[in-house]
Structure formats: structure tokens, C-alpha cells
Amino acid sequence: MANIEDVLNLDDPIFRGFIFYNALLILKCMAMSALTATRRFKNKAFANPEDAAAQKVKVRTDDSVERVRRAHLNDLENIPIYFVASFGYMLTNPAPALALTLFRVFTAARFVHTFVYAVVVVPQPARGLSWGVGYFITGFMAVQTLLHFCH
Amino acid sequence: MANIEDVLNLDDPIFRGFIFYNALLILKCMAMSALTATRRFKNKAFANPEDAAAQKVKVRTDDSVERVRRAHLNDLENIPIYFVASFGYMLTNPAPALALTLFRVFTAARFVHTFVYAVVVVPQPARGLSWGVGYFITGFMAVQTLLHFCH
């Protein structure tokens, strides 16, 4: 059995990639909050009475705001579990090229998902495919981890 | 004070259990997305105009879809904080039998919660109890961690 120091190692390319792409995904998630706020002010569609009153409007929902919020919720459903799945997967002694490719493809897929869902609405199957790529990678990592740690 | 290598160690049963049950919980969370999609198509209840149009229906909500979504949101409220709570708890030098029991009971409780909430609706207190077991375990771990790391 490998030592943990061989895996969680600041010189290890997999671990460095894990940290790097996670930071990119965090910034992507953060962009959803900024996009929601921008659209709330642009469309004067606020969820809190005190925010609406400050703009002299009533609380209301707006389709373009709700779309960003659905994309953001989809991030919350998919990205935190990926963080934990990829942590476990790193410990299964994967080939570095495969692990880094999975990190990159997951990250790219989530950027594409946000873009086609909430920035420019691209017809299906763009959104479904980009979601599915991330879902498949998370599932692959979780299953590999289960198989590796089940005995 | 123990060295971190003694705790985050690929031979340590607590750490192996942490990784293993987290992977199971990830797959459980992922099942919620699949269940939501299945019910959306079965009931032709879509949240996005482009999805509804492809099925020649209007955007609408459906009780059985919303139920799965509430169960999924409950996962998002409870499972990511458990991942972090159990990571901290592992570092408090717990008895392996206790730590592994807590991991197993939490995992089982979340599977039961999903089943009685969203798959077969079982009368209360089934849902409340299964949620409460997970909540209590997360709280116990967080408090143990605070007490252990407060000085």
C-alpha cells in the first residue's frame, strides 16, 4: 500500500492538478453569484422585500435570473461531490495522464454547462451533454474509489 | 500530538472507511439527479422552456418531481458539511470502532432518508428520524473537533 505522502505531495502532478482545477471550479461557482446579482439589478427582480423596496419595486421572479439560479444550483449538486470524489480517486493510484485528463475534462465541461445554460442559451443536447460528461466522470471516480477501498 | 501521517494513512481503517463511505454517499447524491430526470420525463414536467418545448409541453412543476428535488436539496444541506465534519473528526484520535460506526450509521441514515422521502413515501417519523440521525452525527463530530482543536 502506498504511503499517503506519495500521493498528497506538493511535487506530485496529480495532486497539483487537483488543487489547481479545484480553484478554477471555485471561481466558476463564484461567477454565478455575480451573474445572479447583475441580472437581479438589470431586471429589477429581487427575492427580498428590503432589496426590492430600495429599488422601488415589488419582489418578483424573472426568467433570466431564475435560469442563472438553476445553473448555480446544478453546480451545487455536482461540484462539491466531485471535489470529494476526485480526492478519493487520487488515492487509488491512477495513471497521472488519466487523472489529469479527467480533472481537465470535468472542469471544461462545467464551464461549458454554465455557458450554454445561463450565458447564451444553446439548444439541447449542449446542456445535457456537458452535464453528462461531468456526471460520468464523478461516477467513474466514485466507483473506482469504492472498488479500491472495499477490501 | 500525533503525526498527520498516522491518521491520513492508506492502511488506517478509519481513513479507509472515510474514503469508502464518502464514495457511497456521492453515488447516492448522484442518484437524485437521475431520479429527478426520470420523473421529469415521466411526468413531462420541465423547469426550462427549451426542455418543455422539445416535449411539446409547457414549463410546469409536478409534485413527485418537487419531492425528489426537496430530498436532493436536503442532501446538499447535510452531506457536504458531513464530509468536512468527518475529516476534522478523524483528526481527533477517535476509537476506530466508534468512528467507523458513525460513518456507517450516517451513510445508512442518508440512504433511508432518501428512500422514505422520495422513493416510497413512508409516514413520519421515518423521514424525521433518518434526517435526525445524520444531523446528530454531524453535530457530534463538529463539537468533538472544536473541543479537540480549541487549545
Next chain:
Amino acid sequence: MANIEDVLNLDDPIFRGFIFYNALLILKCMAMSALTATRRFKNKAFANPEDAAAQKVKVRTDDSVERVRRAHLNDLENIPIYFVASFGYMLTNPAPALALTLFRVFTAARFVHTFVYAVVVVPQPARGLSWGVGYFITGFMAVQTLLHFCH
């Protein structure tokens, strides 16, 4: 390059602070569930037909419940990504005093955010500022991590 044992070390003040403040934030998130349940019973406003029927009322939404739920969702949008951002940031060899200050200010900002959003409604910019402090810290940590791990 530093060894990971120098960073993820049970004697290291940054790592100890990371674990300690994360546990505090977990308890804060958990308080949202308790507050939601309390207000649901107080206002007899339930999301599930079986819960409403047990109290002999119909399913309905209530403003004070929805306010707590918005604050809770804001936690879900901000706190899990902070956990991961601060983990990466710890590995960038930050000054201990700075890192600990950021952990403390983030934690305090999230407690303030909950208080002014959902406990006592304080006029803006209290909520916006407390949210912004946490958002800025998470972004700072993610950017520092990207810069440190990009080569």
C-alpha cells in the same frame, strides 16, 4: 517545494485553525436547519403534504421560513467552496497570521450574514457587506492558489 507534512500538520497553527473554524462553520450551517424547522412549526408552513396533514393544515409557504431558506441556500453557495479554497490556500505557504485572520474574518462574516439576513432583518448594506467579505476572501484564496500552482 515544501513537504505536505509541513503544512497538513497537527502542530501547525494554520492547519489547526483550518480544522477549528471549519467545525464552527459546520455548526452554523446546521443551525439553519433547526431554525427552518422551528419557523415551519411556529407558522404551520410545511413543504410536504404529510407534514402539513399532521398539523391539520395545507402546504403553504411563509415569508419568515423562506427567508431562512434563502440564507441557508446562500450558505450552500458560499461555504463548501470556501472549505476547498482554504484547503488549497493553506498549501501556498501563506503567512500564518494572514491565513488565520482570513479564516476568522470569513467565519465571523458568515455568522453576521445569517444574523442580519434571517434572525433580525438589518437594513442593507449589512447583508451585502457580510456576504461580500466572505466572497472576497474565497476569491482571494482561489486566485492565490491558482497563481501558486499554475507552473
